[in-house]
Amino acid sequence: MQQDDQQSPGYDYEPPGVDHRALPVSVQLTNYEEYFLRGVFGQGGSSVVFRVRDRNGHQYAAKVLTEKASRHSIQRELETYQRIAQNPHINLLTLHLSEKLLNPSPGYRDDVFITEACGPSIKDIMMRAKRDIGNVQSPTFSINAIKSIGRQVGEALFHLEKLKIYHLDIKSANVTFMSTVKYDVDTNLAQPSITMNDLQIKLIDYGNSLPHSTPGIPEIYKLVQPQNLRAPEIFMGIPHSEKTDVWSMGYLMGQMYLGKSIFMSRTGATQIEIQQSQFELIVNRMNATIPEEMIEVSRQGRKCTLDLNFLTNRDGNNHQDFSLNLMRDMSDFPLFEFLLFVLVFNPVERPSFEELLNHKFLANC
Numbered sequence: 001m002q003q004d005d006q007q008s009p010g011y012d013y014e015p016p017g018v019d020h021r022a023l024p025v026s027v028q029l030t031n032y033e034e035y036f037l038r039g040v041f042g043q044g045g046s047s048v049v050f051r052v053r054d055r056n057g058h059q060y061a062a063k064v065l066t067e068k069a070s071r072h073s074i075q076r077e078l079e080t081y082q083r084i085a086q087n088p089h090i091n092l093l094t095l096h097l098s099e100k101l102l103n104p105s106p107g108y109r110d111d112v113f114i115t116e117a118c119g120p121s122i123k124d125i126m127m128r129a130k131r132d133i134g135n136v137q138s139p140t141f142s143i144n145a146i147k148s149i150g151r152q153v154g155e156a157l158f159h160l161e162k163l164k165i166y167h168l169d170i171k172s173a174n175v176t177f178m179s180t181v182k183y184d185v186d187t188n189l190a191q192p193s194i195t196m197n198d199l200q201i202k203l204i205d206y207g208n209s210l211p212h213s214t215p216g217i218p219e220i221y222k223l224v225q226p227q228n229l230r231a232p233e234i235f236m237g238i239p240h241s242e243k244t245d246v247w248s249m250g251y252l253m254g255q256m257y258l259g260k261s262i263f264m265s266r267t268g269a270t271q272i273e274i275q276q277s278q279f280e281l282i283v284n285r286m287n288a289t290i291p292e293e294m295i296e297v298s299r300q301g302r303k304c305t306l307d308l309n310f311l312t313n314r315d316g317n318n319h320q321d322f323s324l325n326l327m328r329d330m331s332d333f334p335l336f337e338f339l340l341f342v343l344v345f346n347p348v349e350r351p352s353f354e355e356l357l358n359h360k361f362l363a364n365c
């Protein structure tokens with residue numbers, strides 16, 4: 001089931017339903033540069049990302065923002081690109097040009113980021129591999145692939161931390177392979193497994209990134225991160241910190257092992273009910289005890305919408321132990337040992353990126 005891209009990078013992974021005849025021939029910029037459309041890399045919540053070529057045939061990605069994107073978030077995305085430009089990292093997407101469109105389409109803003117072109121995202125590969133084998137089972141990545149990708153995501157985030165930036169949108173759609181990779185799905189195993197010909201990745205999408213606050217000034221609380229990958233402190237109304245992206249990185253590695261979300265709950269009629277059930281699921285799955293001091297910080301902040309009464313009514317022997325429930329084979333234990341090291345409830349006790357890169361699971365790969 002080998003996948004090959006005969007056309008040009010990214011084409012094989014284009015989102016379904018793109019009507020090429022409806023795409024414009026090119027994106028024209030107010031500086032009179034022109035980029036010719038080859039197709040679509042992906043669609044985000046607030047953008048469409050085109051595959052483009054310049055006049056010399058060089059490939060780029062053109063991220064055109066929709067009206068959903070705020071001026072503020074576009075500015076922050078640009079500032080993050082600018083900081084990275086001053087101090088680039090192999091695992092972080094870099095900007096080629098930030099410009100205005102000459103003729104934006106209805107529903108779109110005139111802002112466009114031209115960046116380097118990557119390959120498919122982890123999400124693209126997982127969805128496609130699942131579809132290839134009939135959409136019933138969810139293929140997973142090998143421990144070595146998770147280790148290698150995890151290490152690179154950790155390096156990228158450690159670098160961002162040094163640049164004083166929080167990413168805050170770590171998820172499988174925002175980690176792309178560097179080039180048009182090939183993959184294979186081995187269905188002879190109890191759990192179908194994805195093998196890749198190249199595991200180099202780039203972290204993309206700085207649309208939700210935030211700069212660190214000035215030293216000494218506390219961060220202001222914001223409801224950040226996608227809900228499934230949201231760190232416990234954010235559910236509890238506690239401001240994000242250098243440890244907040246650490247949680248999502250652990251989650252992503254767990255998701256690559258399982259082939260699907262590790263904490264996913266959609267029960268509840270309202271957003272608040274959904275958040276409540278999601279939070280309870282995380283507590284149970286991690287068999288976590290929430291430290292008193294964290295509950296106190298949450299209370300004082302007055303931003304928490306959760307009902308924490310379930311903690312007192314909880315059966316202390318509810319051994320829904322994360323590792324025992326999800327681990328398929330004892331040989332996978334090193335990954336679970338690492339995930340339990342990373343997915344620590346209290347951000348104060350959660351390891352930093354530097355610490356997790358020094359953990360034996362990631363140290364020698």
Ligand SMILES: Nc1ncnc2c1ncn2[C@@H]1O[C@H](COP(=O)(O)OP(=O)(O)OP(=O)(O)O)[C@@H](O)[C@H]1O
Binds near residue numbers: 046047206
């Ligand atoms: N440089 C790139 N190379 C290849 N594919 C890309 C590139 N940039 C974005 N993509 C694809 O387009 C998708 C949407 O891009 P991006 O995540 O930057 O947009 P967004 O609107 O900020 O998304 P979100 O919904 O995560 O907020 C990505 O998930 C990825 O599949």
Ligand SMILES: [Mg+2]
Binds near residue numbers: 173
């Ligand atoms: Mg994205």
